[in-house]
Amino acid sequence: MSYDPPRPAGRLLLTPEDREAPARTRRLRRLGLGERPEAVLDAFADRLAERTVAPYAMVNFLDDKGQFFAGLHTPGRDVLTVDADGTRREVGRHLARDHGFCPHVVVRRKALVLEDVCDYPRFAGNPVVDEFGIRSYLGAPLIDGTGMVLGTVCVVDVEPRPWGRDGLETIKASAAELVGWLERRGSEGFLL
Template identity: 85%
Template structure:
């Protein structure tokens, strides 16, 4: 995979260019996805969190500007780091496109395993590391029958995690399980 060239100031872009965003956005609209949270996708994220033991799990759809967690699992008691002012950031449904690791999965079109993001300079500088305290990531692309990458399924933790081969197999099988359900959904609902 190639990454964007350095910015004029010499800093590397941390988020890969997304040339497929217009086609993805059109495909998501055609499937009725990416505009609202879906209880069935929240349930899918809940099951994925249980399978992996991760505190956060998401079904994430990306367009050219942002990421939208149509499926989201958060722990009952938030585990994110507390800011210096005593507040704790909240994981919501939206995230800027340049935050997190899912844009890399979409651009690569393959799963990404980061057992400790701080081991990788490219990923350690991501805003979610400082803002939310994310330390590990496991994600796979949702590639539909038209070969469009709709988004990702992913899990994250605030502690380094040895995901290993089992984690990789789990996240890839979750993506493979979800894609036909996304394409086979009925207007306004899922067949999950």
């Protein structure tokens, strides 16, 4: 696996190089995914949050420019943290490519379980840790029938979480369920 060069700030995290991003971007556009929120994907994220008892859940599509949460579940308020000066850090639909852990899942092509991101120097320096207070992550890739990784399904928490084997099985099953649904919709000629 190759990586982009380290950032000038000297972060320990290296965002993986995503050689499939241009092809993925074209595929997502053909499928009509990754450019607008989808009510059905928001509902999927709601169910995923409920299954995992996580405050945040996402259906994330990654293109050559960044990440887009086409499905998003947040608690009653859309705030992860409030800074000492009162600045609210809100969860949005867009995230830079070097933020979060989904780019790693996409390049690795397999699930990633981080019960406490601070236990992993490579991940503890990620901007979402300091900017949003993310402390745990559980995500799996959305690999379609062509072998293309379209994005991820993931859940995060602001507290360390013992996701365990049950969490891993849940996120992988959820990814498979969503890929099946996306493919059925695509084969029927409907765009989401």
